[in-house]
Amino acid sequence: MRTFIKLFMITVSCLVLSACNKSDERHTSIRLAHHLDTQHPVHKSLVHMNEVLQQLSGGTMELIIYPSAQVGTEREVLELLQIGSMGMTKVSASSLEAFVPQMKVFSLPYLFNDHAHYWKTLDSDIGRDLLNAGTPFLIKGLGYFDAGSRSFYTTKRKVESPADLNGLKIRVMSSQTAVDMVNTMGGAATPVSWGELYTALQQGIVGGAENNPPSFYYSKHYEVSKYYLLDEHTSIPDVIVIGTKVWDKLKPQEQQWLSQAMHEATEYQKVLWAESTEMSLQKVEEAGVEIITADKTLFQDSVSSIYDSLEGTMLEPLVDSIKAMGESE
CATH class of the missing domain: 3.40.190.170 (Bacterial extracellular solute-binding protein, family 7)
Structure with a gap:
């Protein structure tokens, strides 16, 4: 028990x-x-x-x-x-x-x-x-x-565009939306609990994950993940x-x-x-992690179909309200 x-x-x-x-x-x-x-x-x-x-x-x-x-x-x-x-x-x-x-x-x-x-x-x-x-x-x-913005980090394969995610197992939270996002980008979304992720990265069960910089650093995932792509795909x-x-x-x-x-x-x-x-970001770079600045437009374009799929769902009016709030800034 x-x-x-x-x-x-x-x-x-x-x-x-x-x-x-x-x-x-x-x-x-x-x-x-x-x-x-x-x-x-x-x-x-x-x-x-x-x-x-x-x-x-x-x-x-x-x-x-x-x-x-x-x-x-x-x-x-x-x-x-x-x-x-x-x-x-x-x-x-x-x-x-x-x-x-x-x-x-x-x-x-x-x-x-x-x-x-x-x-x-x-x-x-x-x-x-x-x-x-x-x-x-x-x-x-x-x-x-x-909780900042979440970005991809990988162990062996450098990721600079959605094409580089093709077939790569990426750990995600137990969230269907997160699974859909990574799969739409071309990766293979793989839910793994946070406590088991270090070992999963170390043993190659997954080839990468995604999270914000402090979580990447404090979890010590930078010890086994040498590439960090600042694509900032979600802010959760x-x-x-x-x-x-x-x-x-x-x-x-x-x-x-x-x-x-x-x-x-x-x-x-x-x-x-x-x-x-x-x-x-400073600490992981000093530890040998290569920090890559992403061309975000490539990643934004790769997930446009996710927003198309929201038509008629409960999320559509909520997204419209949030988008409108951004336009009024």
Whole structure:
């Protein structure tokens, strides 16, 4: 039996409400799990969120953070949120597709004009509506973290154009949209869990993967992948999610404190992310990785059929709204 099951089968609730002193003052602890390293800017930003939350609440609220996949995969933790055995988590928007189909929009290639368009969308009614779309499935988005842009990295074959992806096994997240994108470009999309990816690259089970620079660096995938193509095909945000079983138990004031801490953590994380991206590219280049600047028009042209296939689907009006927002900049 997996460790996380052993741990949480004996945990009655992830929301701990207890009398912490003689005046019976309510103290609320919320358990938060994620799969990233403690040096990752996302983890540091969650630590900052906890510090802000404690300050706002006068020490009556806190987050207890479990990093480095101690509890399980993103999907496993989401399932724990649904039953109330875990309070919060950080997941990629792609991991939410099974619960919130509208989240598929973020996995569409070259959706945003630039970083300003990306954040304009996330901060709009579109972004807020998507955060709340998971409530029927017992999960609620609190806010977004920047996850930059995802690009291809490969072990042995240099990729400079879609033609170079032909037949190459590329690891993708468990997202049908990501699978369709890589296959449309000519590659052979191969879902592999994040924790198994280093070995899969090392053993040649896949010939490459795709992710943002900090994840490429902190995962040490650069040790076995010597080519990094900056094609920046998708910009998929991270989402900080809370289980509705926990959210609904919070008092209105506690919900307000948590929401404010989320907002401040997002602004903090934006700065850390920009610094980390620059540092990561420098570090992997120093380690011998060849960084290649892509001709993005070649990749954009190769996936145009994906947008044609959206006609008449639930994503078509959402894409149109996001595109229109970019045109109004």
